[in-house]
Amino acid sequence: MPSNLYVSSAGAMARLTQLDLVANNIANAGTTGYKRDGAFFESVLQASLQDEEGEPIQGLPGLEFVRSHGIANDFESGSVERTGAPLDVAIHGPGFLEVQTDKGLRYTRAGSLMVNAEGTLTTRDGQAVMGEGGPIQITGTGARIEPGGEIKDDAGNELGRLKLVEFQNTAELRKEGHQRFAAGENAGPVTALNPSFLTQSLEGSNVNPVNELSTLVALQRAFDANIRTMQADDEATSRLLREIQG
Numbered sequence: 001m002p003s004n005l006y007v008s009s010a011g012a013m014a015r016l017t018q019l020d021l022v023a024n025n026i027a028n029a030g031t032t033g034y035k036r037d038g039a040f041f042e043s044v045l046q047a048s049l050q051d052e053e054g055e056p057i058q059g060l061p062g063l064e065f066v067r068s069h070g071i072a073n074d075f076e077s078g079s080v081e082r083t084g085a086p087l088d089v090a091i092h093g094p095g096f097l098e099v100q101t102d103k104g105l106r107y108t109r110a111g112s113l114m115v116n117a118e119g120t121l122t123t124r125d126g127q128a129v130m131g132e133g134g135p136i137q138i139t140g141t142g143a144r145i146e147p148g149g150e151i152k153d154d155a156g157n158e159l160g161r162l163k164l165v166e167f168q169n170t171a172e173l174r175k176e177g178h179q180r181f182a183a184g185e186n187a188g189p190v191t192a193l194n195p196s197f198l199t200q201s202l203e204g205s206n207v208n209p210v211n212e213l214s215t216l217v218a219l220q221r222a223f224d225a226n227i228r229t230m231q232a233d234d235e236a237t238s239r240l241l242r243e244i245q246g
Helices: 003-027 209-245
Strands: 037-047 062-073 080-082 089-091 096-101 104-108 113-115 121-123 128-131 150-152 158-161 164-167 173-176 180-183 189-191 197-199 201-203
Touching: 003 037, 003 209, 062 173, 096 180
Parallel strands: 089 201
Antiparallel strands: 037 062, 080 201, 089 197, 096 104, 096 128, 096 164, 104 180, 113 121, 121 128, 150 158, 164 189, 173 180
């Protein structure tokens, strides 16, 4: 493959990755607790000539291109909307609620909570929300969440306290679905000693639809430019081959 065609195709693939992420961000602009995704790339230097083993020959001019190096999550807080529901909660500042799933412990900022048929406090998709002593069991009536994370019934009895987990290295968090994260080995989870919550409220997505749409347009134009460059190079190569054969 000619070097300029290789560079153009690498650029087109990078733009496709970005387009997919931006489209997903826009689709989840209304998802509670959603954190926008962004791609990051690395510059790769490929030697123009290689030895018999396929290794780059040192000191020769090279070809530089881009390739995807992963997905970065933006953990900036989203806007908070008051709902009035006693078990809705938004995290004030950094941190995540800890939930128990069939894959192990996971973390979320989607604070729309409910009580299941067994009396366990869960997320809307049925995952048990962890308190400082494990899953929280709700007894009595009128359960509500206090600003410090305490859960009390209408008689003022404390039923448990939400566990808020912060991470020393959020780059080690891997998104699962739209609202949950799994923690890598080096994430460094720490239980917050003085958690702070905004009660009867939910944190929305941190996606700015206007910014994402403008980015989508710019990426589409860049992708189209890469494709046109590839087509022009292909046509030039075809003409050259016809002239050689003719």
